[in-house]
């Protein structure tokens with residue numbers, strides 16, 4: 001095994017340009033740890049926010065961003081039972097994935113299903129678990145219902161389109177340009193609209209017999225969130241997933257009361273950490289969905305590790321469709 005490897009290191013909190021590719025020394029494994037030779041890592045919006053010091057989890061520089069990756073196990077601690085060198089796996093964590101090697105706890109590793117390539121496995125877990133947790137666990141979306149997915153061309157948005165489609169609901173997605181709208185259609189949305197359309201709420205109502213959608217999935221926030229509440233049905237469920245627009249909306253309490261809709265917070269990672277039974281349920285559901293190829297990611301950009309700045313800039317400039325993946329030299 002090599003004694004050093006390359007990693008994308010955030011050396012300041014000034015955004016993507018503060019990332020440098022630096023050599024790191026390997027360290028011995030501790031109890032319960034697995035060392036993975038990473039083939040590909042998936043970029044997520046929080047990776048960008050972390051380089052700007054704007055994410056809820058705020059590590060001090062220098063740190064290696066990256067929350068998920070796929071690759072091969074190259075070493076396990078003596079007490080690790082479920083994996084051995086050579087296993088193809090995917091893994092998640094709070095940072096460290098934008099590197100040729102990653103040390104993670106055994107519990108954070110899962111087998112890479114045959115249905116997913118390394119690149120797909122690298123960007124499957126976060127988006128898929130968010131979509132499942134929001135729509136199934138928090139939103140209780142039903143086959144006969146309708147759902148509005150804002151930011152539907154993004155990582156979690158596109159997974160949500162595919163999950164909602166799998167459930168059998170009627171899916172309305174928003175995308176800010178024609179290329180994004182095409183991709184959302186191909187992902188399975190029944191209707192696709194422009195989030196900047198002045199008549200967005202009216203058009204959504206027209207698509208739902210004047211009633212409005214049963215569920216809104218919102219990873220965008222800002223003014224679009226308030227438009228979303230105007231397009232929701234009486235007694236609807238509004239899923240607060242994230243704030244990719246950079247603006248946290250304030251929902252008027254009188255409107256929530258008048259239309260009796262529910263505002264529902266979504267924490268796809270934290271909720272299962274606090275509830276072991278949910279953790280088991282969520283992992284089992286995701287294992288089945290992964291094996292069946294549901295929520296197969298659409299990857300618009302595959303970029304080598306030494307161009308991580310470019311990859312983060314794609315997210316910053318809102319140019320990604322589906323997922324952006326960082327590929328290591330070892331990738332296949």
Ligand SMILES: NC(=O)c1ccc[n+]([C@@H]2O[C@H](COP(=O)([O-])OP(=O)(O)OC[C@H]3O[C@@H](n4cnc5c(N)ncnc54)[C@H](OP(=O)(O)O)[C@@H]3O)[C@@H](O)[C@H]2O)c1
Pocket residue numbers: 044045046126130151152153154155156157174175176177180195219220240241242243244245246266267268269315316318320322
């Ligand atoms: N609650 C949870 O458990 C959880 C889990 C994972 C992620 N998240 C959150 O979900 C959000 C989306 O994450 P993601 O990985 O899907 O991000 P992403 O791939 O960058 O997608 C975000 C989408 O939001 C839309 N958008 C609107 N205004 C934007 C702006 N000013 N800048 C960038 N995008 C903008 C874009 O679509 P258009 O251009 O078509 O508008 C874009 O496709 C983030 O806030 C993330 O932190 C939450």
